Amino acid sequence: MPNTPEVSSLTLNRLSIYLRSLRQLEEERVATISSQELAHRFHLSATQIRKDLAQFGEFGIRGVGYDVAQLALRLSRLLGLERRHAIVICGIGNLGRALAEYWGFNHGPFAVVAGVDQDPRKIGKRVGTFVIAAPDEIERLVRETGAEIGVLTVPPSAARESYLALVDAGIRAVLNFTLQRLEPRPGVRVKNVDLRINLEELAFHLGG
Amino acid sequence: MPNTPEVSSLTLNRLSIYLRSLRQLEEERVATISSQELAHRFHLSATQIRKDLAQFGEFGIRGVGYDVAQLALRLSRLLGLERRHAIVICGIGNLGRALAEYWGFNHGPFAVVAGVDQDPRKIGKRVGTFVIAAPDEIERLVRETGAEIGVLTVPPSAARESYLALVDAGIRAVLNFTLQRLEPRPGVRVKNVDLRINLEELAFHLGG
DNA sequence: AGATGTGAATGAGTTCACAGCT
DNA sequence: AGCTGTGAACTCATTCACATCT
Numbered sequence: 001m002p003n004t005p006e007v008s009s010l011t012l013n014r015l016s017i018y019l020r021s022l023r024q025l026e027e028e029r030v031a032t033i034s035s036q037e038l039a040h041r042f043h044l045s046a047t048q049i050r051k052d053l054a055q056f057g058e059f060g061i062r063g064v065g066y067d068v069a070q071l072a073l074r075l076s077r078l079l080g081l082e083r084r085h086a087i088v089i090c091g092i093g094n095l096g097r098a099l100a101e102y103w104g105f106n107h108g109p110f111a112v113v114a115g116v117d118q119d120p121r122k123i124g125k126r127v128g129t130f131v132i133a134a135p136d137e138i139e140r141l142v143r144e145t146g147a148e149i150g151v152l153t154v155p156p157s158a159a160r161e162s163y164l165a166l167v168d169a170g171i172r173a174v175l176n177f178t179l180q181r182l183e184p185r186p187g188v189r190v191k192n193v194d195l196r197i198n199l200e201e202l203a204f205h206l207g208g
Numbered sequence: 209m210p211n212t213p214e215v216s217s218l219t220l221n222r223l224s225i226y227l228r229s230l231r232q233l234e235e236e237r238v239a240t241i242s243s244q245e246l247a248h249r250f251h252l253s254a255t256q257i258r259k260d261l262a263q264f265g266e267f268g269i270r271g272v273g274y275d276v277a278q279l280a281l282r283l284s285r286l287l288g289l290e291r292r293h294a295i296v297i298c299g300i301g302n303l304g305r306a307l308a309e310y311w312g313f314n315h316g317p318f319a320v321v322a323g324v325d326q327d328p329r330k331i332g333k334r335v336g337t338f339v340i341a342a343p344d345e346i347e348r349l350v351r352e353t354g355a356e357i358g359v360l361t362v363p364p365s366a367a368r369e370s371y372l373a374l375v376d377a378g379i380r381a382v383l384n385f386t387l388q389r390l391e392p393r394p395g396v397r398v399k400n401v402d403l404r405i406n407l408e409e410l411a412f413h414l415g416g
Numbered sequence: 417a418g419a420t421g422t423g424a425a426t427g428a429g430t431t432c433a434c435a436g437c438t
Numbered sequence: 439a440g441c442t443g444t445g446a447a448c449t450c451a452t453t454c455a456c457a458t459c460t
Contacts, residue, residue, distance in 0.1 A: 063438040080411040098306035104404030173410040196312030200224045202381040203288040270420045270459040
Protein backbone atom coordinates (compact mmCIF):
# COMPACT_ATOMS: atom_id res chain seq x y z
CA MET A 1 0.00 0.00 0.00
CA PRO A 2 1.43 3.43 -0.91
CA ASN A 3 2.26 5.61 2.04
CA THR A 4 -0.62 8.13 1.98
CA PRO A 5 0.66 11.46 3.32
CA GLU A 6 -2.44 12.87 5.05
CA VAL A 7 -3.93 15.81 3.14
CA SER A 8 -4.28 18.96 5.23
CA SER A 9 -7.63 20.52 6.14
CA LEU A 10 -6.46 23.72 4.50
CA THR A 11 -6.00 22.00 1.17
CA LEU A 12 -9.25 20.05 1.42
CA ASN A 13 -11.23 23.15 2.28
CA ARG A 14 -9.75 24.99 -0.66
CA LEU A 15 -10.67 22.10 -2.96
CA SER A 16 -14.28 22.55 -1.79
CA ILE A 17 -14.05 26.21 -2.71
CA TYR A 18 -12.59 25.41 -6.11
CA LEU A 19 -15.40 22.98 -6.76
CA ARG A 20 -18.05 25.55 -5.85
CA SER A 21 -16.37 28.08 -8.12
CA LEU A 22 -16.34 25.57 -10.97
CA ARG A 23 -20.01 24.80 -10.41
CA GLN A 24 -20.76 28.47 -10.85
CA LEU A 25 -18.71 28.56 -14.05
CA GLU A 26 -20.62 25.53 -15.32
CA GLU A 27 -23.86 27.43 -14.87
CA GLU A 28 -22.37 30.28 -16.86
CA ARG A 29 -21.53 27.78 -19.59
CA VAL A 30 -17.81 28.43 -19.32
CA ALA A 31 -16.09 25.41 -20.89
CA THR A 32 -12.45 26.04 -20.05
CA ILE A 33 -10.57 28.17 -17.53
CA SER A 34 -6.95 28.84 -16.58
CA SER A 35 -5.79 28.82 -12.97
CA GLN A 36 -5.00 32.47 -13.55
CA GLU A 37 -8.54 33.43 -14.43
CA LEU A 38 -10.14 31.11 -11.89
CA ALA A 39 -8.04 32.80 -9.22
CA HIS A 40 -8.93 36.24 -10.46
CA ARG A 41 -12.67 35.60 -10.68
CA PHE A 42 -13.00 34.07 -7.22
CA HIS A 43 -10.25 35.80 -5.25
CA LEU A 44 -7.99 32.79 -5.04
CA SER A 45 -4.31 32.16 -5.72
CA ALA A 46 -3.39 30.67 -9.11
CA THR A 47 -0.23 28.99 -7.85
CA GLN A 48 -2.06 27.55 -4.92
CA ILE A 49 -4.78 26.09 -7.12
CA ARG A 50 -2.12 24.32 -9.16
CA LYS A 51 -0.21 23.13 -6.09
CA ASP A 52 -3.36 21.88 -4.40
CA LEU A 53 -4.41 19.94 -7.50
CA ALA A 54 -0.88 18.61 -7.94
CA GLN A 55 -1.30 16.54 -4.79
CA PHE A 56 -3.86 14.40 -6.61
CA GLY A 57 -2.58 14.18 -10.16
CA GLU A 58 -2.62 16.21 -13.35
CA PHE A 59 -5.89 17.87 -14.21
CA GLY A 60 -5.10 20.52 -16.82
CA ILE A 61 -3.90 20.95 -20.36
CA ARG A 62 -0.71 22.97 -20.74
CA GLY A 63 -1.16 26.06 -22.79
CA VAL A 64 -4.93 25.85 -22.38
CA GLY A 65 -6.12 25.49 -18.80
CA TYR A 66 -8.73 23.23 -17.23
CA ASP A 67 -11.88 21.73 -18.65
CA VAL A 68 -14.45 23.13 -16.24
CA ALA A 69 -16.92 20.23 -16.27
CA GLN A 70 -14.21 17.60 -16.14
CA LEU A 71 -12.31 19.22 -13.29
CA ALA A 72 -15.55 19.72 -11.37
CA LEU A 73 -16.37 16.05 -11.74
CA ARG A 74 -12.92 14.90 -10.72
CA LEU A 75 -12.87 17.17 -7.67
CA SER A 76 -16.34 16.03 -6.73
CA ARG A 77 -15.21 12.41 -6.87
CA LEU A 78 -12.04 13.19 -4.99
CA LEU A 79 -14.00 14.84 -2.19
CA GLY A 80 -16.37 11.90 -2.01
CA LEU A 81 -19.31 14.02 -3.13
CA GLU A 82 -20.42 11.73 -5.92
CA ARG A 83 -22.26 9.43 -3.59
CA ARG A 84 -24.83 9.99 -0.91
CA HIS A 85 -23.82 10.58 2.72
CA ALA A 86 -26.63 10.23 5.22
CA ILE A 87 -26.46 12.19 8.47
CA VAL A 88 -27.84 11.51 11.95
CA ILE A 89 -28.14 14.35 14.44
CA CYS A 90 -27.79 13.73 18.18
CA GLY A 91 -29.51 16.40 20.24
CA ILE A 92 -32.43 18.28 18.69
CA GLY A 93 -32.11 21.54 20.61
CA ASN A 94 -32.05 24.88 18.82
CA LEU A 95 -28.83 24.16 16.99
CA GLY A 96 -29.67 20.56 16.15
CA ARG A 97 -33.03 21.59 14.73
CA ALA A 98 -31.45 24.40 12.72
CA LEU A 99 -28.84 22.07 11.24
CA ALA A 100 -31.49 19.43 10.48
CA GLU A 101 -33.17 21.96 8.18
CA TYR A 102 -30.00 23.72 7.05
CA TRP A 103 -29.65 23.88 3.29
CA GLY A 104 -25.96 22.98 3.37
CA PHE A 105 -26.73 19.74 5.24
CA ASN A 106 -29.54 18.72 2.90
CA HIS A 107 -28.13 19.38 -0.51
CA GLY A 108 -26.25 17.36 -3.08
CA PRO A 109 -24.77 14.24 -1.50
CA PHE A 110 -25.79 15.18 2.04
CA ALA A 111 -29.12 14.48 3.69
CA VAL A 112 -30.13 14.52 7.33
CA VAL A 113 -32.07 11.28 7.66
CA ALA A 114 -32.56 10.93 11.39
CA GLY A 115 -32.30 12.67 14.74
CA VAL A 116 -32.44 11.58 18.34
CA ASP A 117 -33.06 13.42 21.61
CA GLN A 118 -33.23 12.47 25.29
CA ASP A 119 -36.33 14.55 25.98
CA PRO A 120 -39.43 12.30 25.84
CA ARG A 121 -41.58 15.32 24.91
CA LYS A 122 -39.59 15.73 21.68
CA ILE A 123 -39.69 12.10 20.63
CA GLY A 124 -42.21 11.52 17.86
CA LYS A 125 -42.16 15.18 16.74
CA ARG A 126 -41.34 15.81 13.09
CA VAL A 127 -38.29 17.97 12.25
CA GLY A 128 -37.23 18.57 8.68
CA THR A 129 -37.58 15.23 6.93
CA PHE A 130 -37.53 12.90 9.92
CA VAL A 131 -39.23 12.13 13.21
CA ILE A 132 -37.23 12.53 16.41
CA ALA A 133 -36.34 9.18 17.95
CA ALA A 134 -35.04 8.06 21.34
CA PRO A 135 -31.26 7.78 21.82
CA ASP A 136 -31.44 3.99 22.14
CA GLU A 137 -32.72 3.87 18.56
CA ILE A 138 -29.41 5.12 17.16
CA GLU A 139 -28.07 1.73 16.26
CA ARG A 140 -31.23 0.74 14.39
CA LEU A 141 -31.45 4.11 12.61
CA VAL A 142 -27.84 3.98 11.45
CA ARG A 143 -28.28 0.44 10.23
CA GLU A 144 -31.53 1.14 8.39
CA THR A 145 -30.50 4.46 6.82
CA GLY A 146 -26.86 3.61 6.18
CA ALA A 147 -25.90 6.88 7.86
CA GLU A 148 -22.16 7.53 7.96
CA ILE A 149 -21.98 10.96 9.56
CA GLY A 150 -23.09 11.90 13.05
CA VAL A 151 -23.63 15.46 14.23
CA LEU A 152 -23.29 16.15 17.95
CA THR A 153 -25.44 19.00 19.22
CA VAL A 154 -26.12 17.70 22.71
CA PRO A 155 -25.23 19.43 26.00
CA PRO A 156 -21.55 18.90 26.90
CA SER A 157 -22.42 16.51 29.71
CA ALA A 158 -24.08 14.14 27.23
CA ALA A 159 -21.40 14.46 24.56
CA ARG A 160 -19.21 11.51 25.46
CA GLU A 161 -22.10 9.13 25.87
CA SER A 162 -23.72 10.18 22.58
CA TYR A 163 -20.41 9.96 20.79
CA LEU A 164 -19.80 6.43 21.97
CA ALA A 165 -23.35 5.47 20.97
CA LEU A 166 -22.67 6.82 17.47
CA VAL A 167 -19.38 4.95 17.27
CA ASP A 168 -20.98 1.71 18.46
CA ALA A 169 -23.73 2.15 15.90
CA GLY A 170 -21.09 2.18 13.19
CA ILE A 171 -20.91 5.89 12.33
CA ARG A 172 -17.67 6.69 10.51
CA ALA A 173 -17.40 10.48 10.94
CA VAL A 174 -18.57 12.94 13.58
CA LEU A 175 -19.11 16.68 13.45
CA ASN A 176 -18.86 17.79 17.05
CA PHE A 177 -20.48 21.11 18.03
CA THR A 178 -20.02 20.51 21.75
CA LEU A 179 -17.00 21.86 23.61
CA GLN A 180 -16.32 18.42 24.99
CA ARG A 181 -13.11 16.78 23.78
CA LEU A 182 -13.80 13.38 22.29
CA GLU A 183 -11.35 10.52 22.58
CA PRO A 184 -10.19 9.29 19.18
CA ARG A 185 -11.58 5.97 18.03
CA PRO A 186 -10.01 3.95 15.24
CA GLY A 187 -11.90 4.31 11.97
CA VAL A 188 -13.92 7.30 13.20
CA ARG A 189 -12.97 10.81 12.12
CA VAL A 190 -13.96 13.70 14.36
CA LYS A 191 -14.17 17.32 13.30
CA ASN A 192 -14.72 19.83 16.08
CA VAL A 193 -16.61 23.04 15.43
CA ASP A 194 -16.47 25.74 18.08
CA LEU A 195 -18.94 28.51 17.26
CA ARG A 196 -18.21 30.50 20.39
CA ILE A 197 -14.50 30.80 19.70
CA ASN A 198 -15.21 32.89 16.61
CA LEU A 199 -16.90 35.50 18.78
CA GLU A 200 -13.92 35.55 21.11
CA GLU A 201 -11.59 36.09 18.20
CA LEU A 202 -13.68 39.04 17.06
CA ALA A 203 -13.77 40.37 20.61
CA PHE A 204 -9.99 40.47 20.72
CA HIS A 205 -9.92 42.77 17.73
CA LEU A 206 -12.57 44.99 19.29
CA GLY A 207 -10.13 45.56 22.12
CA GLY A 208 -10.51 45.72 25.88
CA MET B 209 2.80 53.91 17.65
CA PRO B 210 4.55 50.53 17.93
CA ASN B 211 4.33 48.36 14.86
CA THR B 212 1.70 45.81 15.95
CA PRO B 213 2.43 42.52 14.19
CA GLU B 214 -1.06 41.08 13.68
CA VAL B 215 -1.70 38.11 15.96
CA SER B 216 -2.70 34.93 14.14
CA SER B 217 -6.12 33.28 14.49
CA LEU B 218 -4.35 30.12 15.57
CA THR B 219 -2.76 31.87 18.53
CA LEU B 220 -5.95 33.73 19.47
CA ASN B 221 -8.04 30.59 19.37
CA ARG B 222 -5.55 28.81 21.58
CA LEU B 223 -5.64 31.68 24.05
CA SER B 224 -9.41 31.15 24.27
CA ILE B 225 -8.79 27.50 25.04
CA TYR B 226 -6.20 28.34 27.68
CA LEU B 227 -8.65 30.72 29.30
CA ARG B 228 -11.39 28.08 29.42
CA SER B 229 -8.96 25.61 30.92
CA LEU B 230 -7.94 28.12 33.57
CA ARG B 231 -11.59 28.80 34.38
CA GLN B 232 -12.06 25.13 35.05
CA LEU B 233 -8.99 25.09 37.31
CA GLU B 234 -10.37 28.08 39.19
CA GLU B 235 -13.52 26.10 39.93
CA GLU B 236 -11.34 23.31 41.24
CA ARG B 237 -9.63 25.83 43.51
CA VAL B 238 -6.23 25.28 41.89
CA ALA B 239 -4.14 28.34 42.77
CA THR B 240 -1.05 27.79 40.65
CA ILE B 241 -0.13 25.71 37.62
CA SER B 242 2.90 25.11 35.42
CA SER B 243 2.68 25.13 31.62
CA GLN B 244 3.73 21.50 31.86
CA GLU B 245 0.77 20.48 33.97
CA LEU B 246 -1.72 22.73 32.17
CA ALA B 247 -0.69 21.08 28.91
CA HIS B 248 -0.99 17.63 30.40
CA ARG B 249 -4.40 18.19 31.95
CA PHE B 250 -5.99 19.69 28.84
CA HIS B 251 -4.11 18.01 26.00
CA LEU B 252 -2.14 21.08 25.00
CA SER B 253 1.52 21.78 24.30
CA ALA B 254 3.55 23.31 27.14
CA THR B 255 6.01 25.06 24.83
CA GLN B 256 3.22 26.45 22.77
CA ILE B 257 1.44 27.85 25.80
CA ARG B 258 4.63 29.71 26.75
CA LYS B 259 5.28 30.91 23.20
CA ASP B 260 1.70 32.09 22.78
CA LEU B 261 1.79 34.01 26.05
CA ALA B 262 5.22 35.43 25.21
CA GLN B 263 3.64 37.48 22.42
CA PHE B 264 1.86 39.57 25.04
CA GLY B 265 4.34 39.82 27.90
CA GLU B 266 5.47 37.83 30.87
CA PHE B 267 2.81 36.08 32.87
CA GLY B 268 4.52 33.49 35.02
CA ILE B 269 6.94 33.09 37.87
CA ARG B 270 10.08 31.14 37.05
CA GLY B 271 10.48 28.03 39.09
CA VAL B 272 6.81 28.18 40.10
CA GLY B 273 4.40 28.49 37.21
CA TYR B 274 1.35 30.67 36.67
CA ASP B 275 -1.12 32.10 39.15
CA VAL B 276 -4.35 30.63 37.82
CA ALA B 277 -6.70 33.47 38.75
CA GLN B 278 -4.28 36.16 37.65
CA LEU B 279 -3.50 34.58 34.31
CA ALA B 280 -7.20 34.00 33.67
CA LEU B 281 -7.91 37.65 34.34
CA ARG B 282 -5.08 38.86 32.15
CA LEU B 283 -6.10 36.58 29.27
CA SER B 284 -9.69 37.63 29.65
CA ARG B 285 -8.66 41.29 29.40
CA LEU B 286 -6.38 40.58 26.49
CA LEU B 287 -9.16 38.87 24.57
CA GLY B 288 -11.51 41.75 25.28
CA LEU B 289 -13.78 39.57 27.38
CA GLU B 290 -13.86 41.84 30.41
CA ARG B 291 -16.46 44.08 28.90
CA ARG B 292 -19.83 43.47 27.34
CA HIS B 293 -20.18 42.88 23.59
CA ALA B 294 -23.71 43.18 22.27
CA ILE B 295 -24.70 41.20 19.18
CA VAL B 296 -27.26 41.86 16.45
CA ILE B 297 -28.41 39.00 14.23
CA CYS B 298 -29.45 39.62 10.62
CA GLY B 299 -31.77 36.93 9.34
CA ILE B 300 -33.88 34.98 11.83
CA GLY B 301 -34.24 31.72 9.92
CA ASN B 302 -33.46 28.40 11.55
CA LEU B 303 -29.81 29.17 12.08
CA GLY B 304 -30.36 32.77 13.19
CA ARG B 305 -32.93 31.68 15.74
CA ALA B 306 -30.68 28.91 17.01
CA LEU B 307 -27.75 31.29 17.45
CA ALA B 308 -29.99 33.87 19.14
CA GLU B 309 -30.65 31.33 21.87
CA TYR B 310 -27.26 29.62 21.75
CA TRP B 311 -25.57 29.49 25.12
CA GLY B 312 -22.18 30.46 23.70
CA PHE B 313 -23.63 33.67 22.26
CA ASN B 314 -25.42 34.64 25.48
CA HIS B 315 -22.85 34.01 28.13
CA GLY B 316 -20.22 36.10 29.86
CA PRO B 317 -19.46 39.22 27.85
CA PHE B 318 -21.69 38.25 24.93
CA ALA B 319 -25.40 38.90 24.60
CA VAL B 320 -27.65 38.81 21.58
CA VAL B 321 -29.64 42.01 21.99
CA ALA B 322 -31.46 42.35 18.69
CA GLY B 323 -32.41 40.60 15.47
CA VAL B 324 -33.89 41.68 12.18
CA ASP B 325 -35.60 39.84 9.36
CA GLN B 326 -37.14 40.75 6.00
CA ASP B 327 -40.22 38.61 6.49
CA PRO B 328 -43.12 40.81 7.76
CA ARG B 329 -44.70 37.75 9.39
CA LYS B 330 -41.69 37.38 11.66
CA ILE B 331 -41.45 41.01 12.69
CA GLY B 332 -42.80 41.54 16.18
CA LYS B 333 -42.26 37.92 17.24
CA ARG B 334 -40.16 37.30 20.30
CA VAL B 335 -36.98 35.21 19.98
CA GLY B 336 -34.68 34.63 22.92
CA THR B 337 -34.42 37.98 24.70
CA PHE B 338 -35.51 40.29 21.88
CA VAL B 339 -38.32 41.03 19.45
CA ILE B 340 -37.61 40.66 15.72
CA ALA B 341 -37.41 44.02 13.97
CA ALA B 342 -37.45 45.14 10.34
CA PRO B 343 -34.11 45.51 8.52
CA ASP B 344 -34.45 49.29 8.31
CA GLU B 345 -34.34 49.38 12.11
CA ILE B 346 -30.74 48.19 12.21
CA GLU B 347 -29.21 51.62 12.56
CA ARG B 348 -31.50 52.56 15.47
CA LEU B 349 -31.00 49.18 17.16
CA VAL B 350 -27.22 49.38 16.95
CA ARG B 351 -27.24 52.93 18.28
CA GLU B 352 -29.58 52.16 21.17
CA THR B 353 -28.00 48.86 22.23
CA GLY B 354 -24.39 49.78 21.51
CA ALA B 355 -24.05 46.52 19.57
CA GLU B 356 -20.59 45.96 18.11
CA ILE B 357 -20.94 42.51 16.54
CA GLY B 358 -23.24 41.56 13.69
CA VAL B 359 -24.11 37.99 12.78
CA LEU B 360 -25.14 37.28 9.18
CA THR B 361 -27.56 34.38 8.79
CA VAL B 362 -29.49 35.67 5.79
CA PRO B 363 -29.83 33.94 2.40
CA PRO B 364 -26.75 34.52 0.21
CA SER B 365 -28.62 36.91 -2.07
CA ALA B 366 -29.30 39.26 0.85
CA ALA B 367 -25.83 38.99 2.36
CA ARG B 368 -24.17 41.98 0.71
CA GLU B 369 -27.05 44.31 1.40
CA SER B 370 -27.35 43.24 5.06
CA TYR B 371 -23.60 43.51 5.51
CA LEU B 372 -23.54 47.07 4.21
CA ALA B 373 -26.48 47.95 6.44
CA LEU B 374 -24.56 46.62 9.45
CA VAL B 375 -21.46 48.55 8.43
CA ASP B 376 -23.43 51.76 7.92
CA ALA B 377 -25.06 51.27 11.30
CA GLY B 378 -21.61 51.31 12.90
CA ILE B 379 -21.06 47.60 13.58
CA ARG B 380 -17.35 46.86 14.10
CA ALA B 381 -17.20 43.10 13.57
CA VAL B 382 -19.21 40.60 11.55
CA LEU B 383 -19.59 36.85 11.86
CA ASN B 384 -20.66 35.72 8.40
CA PHE B 385 -22.47 32.39 8.08
CA THR B 386 -23.41 32.97 4.44
CA LEU B 387 -21.27 31.66 1.61
CA GLN B 388 -21.19 35.11 0.06
CA ARG B 389 -17.79 36.81 0.03
CA LEU B 390 -17.95 40.21 1.70
CA GLU B 391 -15.83 43.11 0.53
CA PRO B 392 -13.52 44.36 3.29
CA ARG B 393 -14.45 47.68 4.88
CA PRO B 394 -12.00 49.73 6.91
CA GLY B 395 -12.58 49.35 10.63
CA VAL B 396 -14.83 46.31 10.22
CA ARG B 397 -13.51 42.83 10.86
CA VAL B 398 -15.19 39.92 9.13
CA LYS B 399 -14.94 36.29 10.19
CA ASN B 400 -16.42 33.77 7.78
CA VAL B 401 -17.89 30.53 9.08
CA ASP B 402 -18.70 27.82 6.56
CA LEU B 403 -20.65 25.01 8.21
CA ARG B 404 -21.08 23.02 5.01
CA ILE B 405 -17.35 22.81 4.32
CA ASN B 406 -16.87 20.71 7.44
CA LEU B 407 -19.15 18.05 6.03
CA GLU B 408 -17.25 18.05 2.76
CA GLU B 409 -14.00 17.58 4.64
CA LEU B 410 -15.46 14.59 6.44
CA ALA B 411 -16.82 13.24 3.15
CA PHE B 412 -13.32 13.24 1.69
CA HIS B 413 -12.13 10.95 4.45
CA LEU B 414 -15.11 8.67 3.95
CA GLY B 415 -13.86 8.12 0.42
CA GLY B 416 -15.58 7.98 -2.96
C1' DA C 417 15.71 22.54 41.85
C1' DG C 418 12.31 23.84 38.87
C1' DA C 419 9.82 26.47 35.83
C1' DT C 420 9.69 30.40 32.63
C1' DG C 421 10.96 32.85 28.50
C1' DT C 422 13.44 32.61 24.15
C1' DG C 423 16.99 31.98 20.26
C1' DA C 424 17.81 28.30 17.17
C1' DA C 425 16.17 24.33 14.55
C1' DT C 426 12.67 22.07 12.39
C1' DG C 427 8.41 21.51 9.90
C1' DA C 428 4.23 23.12 7.42
C1' DG C 429 2.32 26.03 4.09
C1' DT C 430 2.72 29.49 0.49
C1' DT C 431 4.80 31.93 -3.27
C1' DC C 432 8.26 32.39 -6.87
C1' DA C 433 10.09 31.42 -11.14
C1' DC C 434 10.76 28.59 -14.81
C1' DA C 435 11.24 24.08 -17.38
C1' DG C 436 8.35 21.51 -20.22
C1' DC C 437 4.28 20.46 -22.68
C1' DT C 438 0.40 21.71 -26.11
C1' DA D 439 2.62 31.93 -27.13
C1' DG D 440 0.56 30.38 -23.16
C1' DC D 441 -0.45 27.68 -19.33
C1' DT D 442 0.49 23.75 -16.40
C1' DG D 443 3.20 21.35 -13.09
C1' DT D 444 7.04 21.68 -9.89
C1' DG D 445 11.72 22.37 -7.58
C1' DA D 446 13.56 26.08 -4.95
C1' DA D 447 12.92 30.05 -1.97
C1' DC D 448 10.50 32.02 1.36
C1' DT D 449 7.26 32.84 5.19
C1' DC D 450 4.65 31.31 8.98
C1' DA D 451 4.09 28.02 12.88
C1' DT D 452 5.68 24.59 16.05
C1' DT D 453 9.13 22.24 18.71
C1' DC D 454 13.62 21.86 20.81
C1' DA D 455 16.97 23.00 24.09
C1' DC D 456 18.87 25.93 27.27
C1' DA D 457 20.12 30.39 29.58
C1' DT D 458 17.80 32.89 33.08
C1' DC D 459 15.37 33.85 36.97
C1' DT D 460 12.94 32.73 41.64
